[in-house]
Amino acid sequence: MAIVDVQSLSKVYPVAIKEPGLKGTLQHFFRRTYRSVEAVRQVSFQIEPGEIVGFLGPNGAGKTTTLKMLTGLIYPSRGKVRVADYIPFERKGDFLRQITLVMGQKQQLLWDLPALDSFRINASIYGVPDKEFRRRVGELAEMLSITNQLTQPVRKLSLGERMKAEMLAALIHRPKVLFLDEPTLGLDVNAQAAVREFLQAYNQRYRATVLLTSHYMADITALCERVLLIHRGSLIYDGNLTGLLEKFAPYREVTVELDCAIQAQDLMDYGEVGNLAGCTASLIVRREALTQTVARILAELDVKDLTVTDPPIEEVIGRVFQAGVV
Amino acid sequence: MPTCLFGGGMKRYLSVLRLFWSTAIAAELEYRLNFLIATLSSLGSLTGSLFGLFLFYRTGYQFQGWGWEEALVVLGIFTLLQGFSATLLVPNLNKIVTQVQEGTLDFVLLKPISSQFWLSSRVISPWGVPDLTFGLVLIVYAGNRLGVGLGAYLLSLIPLLFGLISLYSLWFMLGATSIWFVKIYNVTEVLRGLLEAGRFPIAAYPVAYRVFFTFIIPVAFLTTVPAEAMLNRVEWGWILGSGLLSVILLQSSKFFWRFALRFYTSASS
Known part of the structure; x- marks a missing residue:
């Protein structure tokens, strides 16, 4: 059992709504309006x-x-x-x-x-x-x-x-x-x-x-x-x-540190480019293609450092909802 | 506090109370200087009240039916009550607000023990001891000069106990409103201000105030009625009324707390 x-x-919680500014504050004080928020x-x-x-x-x-x-x-x-x-x-x-x-x-x-x-x-x-x-x-x-x-x-x-x-x-x-x-x-x-x-x-x-x-x-x-x-x-x-x-995170995040002379389009071949800051770039790579992609990156680019991480759960969920998978 | 109010297990409640208070005193005594300050502040406020009373009586004026020593008894009982509130009410009930704000009330509510008992008795503060001492000294001094007997002292304990229960219940209900008005820091200060009126015999006030202080905020029941019991001139009706009031207020505080908890949303985390 x-x-x-x-x-x-x-x-359901009632939540008071307040407009910004003095007018909103006064309104909020004298005549409070509520909106229901369905938390669960x-x-x-x-x-x-x-x-x-x-x-x-x-x-x-x-x-x-x-x-x-x-x-x-x-x-x-x-x-x-x-x-x-x-x-x-x-x-x-x-x-x-x-x-x-x-x-x-x-x-x-x-x-x-x-x-x-x-x-x-x-x-x-x-x-x-x-x-x-x-x-x-x-x-x-x-x-x-x-x-x-x-x-x-x-x-x-x-x-x-x-x-x-x-x-x-x-x-x-x-x-x-x-x-x-x-x-x-x-x-x-x-x-x-x-x-x-x-x-x-x-x-x-x-x-x-x-x-x-x-x-x-x-x-x-x-x-x-x-x-x-x-x-x-x-x-x-x-x-x-x-x-x-x-279901929700069939990909990994691959972060690479390279020689500076690299453009986003040079990386697009390996996966979706996330951040590109200076010499460091992060790529979103599908899980099943991970080993192969990492091998390719190491062979084809001048890599100083490389890490593979699970994307943060918040990000996973965020992506899922953006993509409208559910 | 009688356990019938909080459900069975008297022995368990007593052992919890012992731990509550021993840990609270251990924590408070980490700050030794506070004791000196509490003593000085208590002495200062008592001197002020004595001087105020003295100004009235110096010229031979007296509150209706209240001689100098008799008025001193009232002041003594008032000081005693202040000591009680500094010892138990202020440190416990004023903290309900913080517990609601920080959401630590959650821990209290999840314990298999009456939450009202916990919130009302969690800590005890030694800083009320000077007030308690000076109050007693004043009562005994005035009582001796008036020739008050042991029986009369004991009799006055009954309405005094009722008064304490009423005061506690009012204070607790005010503290409990913090469930709705989370930022209610000083609501209990309002009550404290009104109770200041208990410093003098209720006869010192105009009739309209007397009604207010007796029936709206039962100040008369807190100090004047016990003093009259001690002076052997109280009517039993007043003691009975005082008892009835305390029972009603205590029950109300229980119902009010249970009602308030239905609105508790617990601080977000």
Whole structure:
């Protein structure tokens, strides 16, 4: 049975409209006009226990709004949601004990005190006995390799260490369902990788269900077999990652550094030319032609440096919509 | 706070409260100089009020039925209330606004604990201690000169408790409006200004104000009624009224909070 069950979920926000300038301000003050914004439209999906699912989409696509409805923070306008067999917005104690929400840009730890103090408060709220509390903190701290930092005031921790401590605080009650909103935001590559590894280990050890949003493609590729793609409030893809990349990003970005004397038309033969700044150019090359094209570039041009990258997910989605594929 | 208001698990709530307050004091005591400043400011404001009262009574004028020491009891209770609000109300309820703005209210709402309990008791500030002390000193000093007995002191605790509950409920409801008016920084300052009226016996004000301070903003119930109980001249009707008011306001604060949460959209991220 699905642990997360979402059916035709929608959320409409009233948003006040304000014209610029003094006149607009006065009008806005005295007679406010509203426009409805449909942040999430008719979204349906199911998640089975133990799955790790990536939730993708550009800024403002409705990812966070959906997560907030799934955790019961905001009230859905239409549709049905069930998480762990509860209706989230009722926020019953037994429901809240089974879920957690980690937000990359908000923190719950007490700033002036060691993280351990915040953990202890959470443990007493969730009714975790003292002995069990110490066991869990020990175990999670080891998995996150943060044992030595827990007795320092949170304000003295680095961003990466703080994020790890936030995770620990959010997991002290051993939730079954984890909702993660940009958990790696602003972290350096090593810290990102550490968080990722931890999530994977946690998922395997406790069969926890994870739904995560991220802007970093690497997070998604490392963790999620299945992704949900949302754009302007609608779900446009639900399936595995390979399928998504084949469907929406059948190309790679090849960046080459050359001798300066090159024109855009000289490169057009290899692929679509993106940026051309000084001696550096980026090319969009179809995935199946990648090896061949790179070989040709290396053979035919005077290449100083060459890199191949996945285009950023935002760009992929942007291109998809421009091209009108969906 | 009685747990019947927040659902079962008295023991759990008490242990949470203990951790809330011990961590809050640990955090506050990182800033030691604040204590000196709080003491000085409390002394300064008390001296000001005493001097104001003294100006009235110097010439033999007195508020209707209130001698000098009796008026001092009112001032003492007022100082005590100020200490209470500096200890619990200001640090907790004025922070609701910030939590709504920054979206950290999300974390509170996702905990299996009453969010009203959390928001009302999360921190305790030691900076109200000077006011609490001076208030008590003033009450005991005036009470001794008037020959107030132990029974009367205890009796006054009842309307005082009711007064505290009413004050808390009003303050909480004002703080809760930040769900709609996200930038409502100083709405509670308005309330604080009106409560200043509780410094003097309610008889000191013209009749129209008396009605306003008693029934619209229940200032009379906060200081004058407990003082009268202490002076052994309160009518039971007033104590009963005070109790009824506190129950109604407390219930209203609960309903109001639940109502407000339906409009919470949670700061965007």
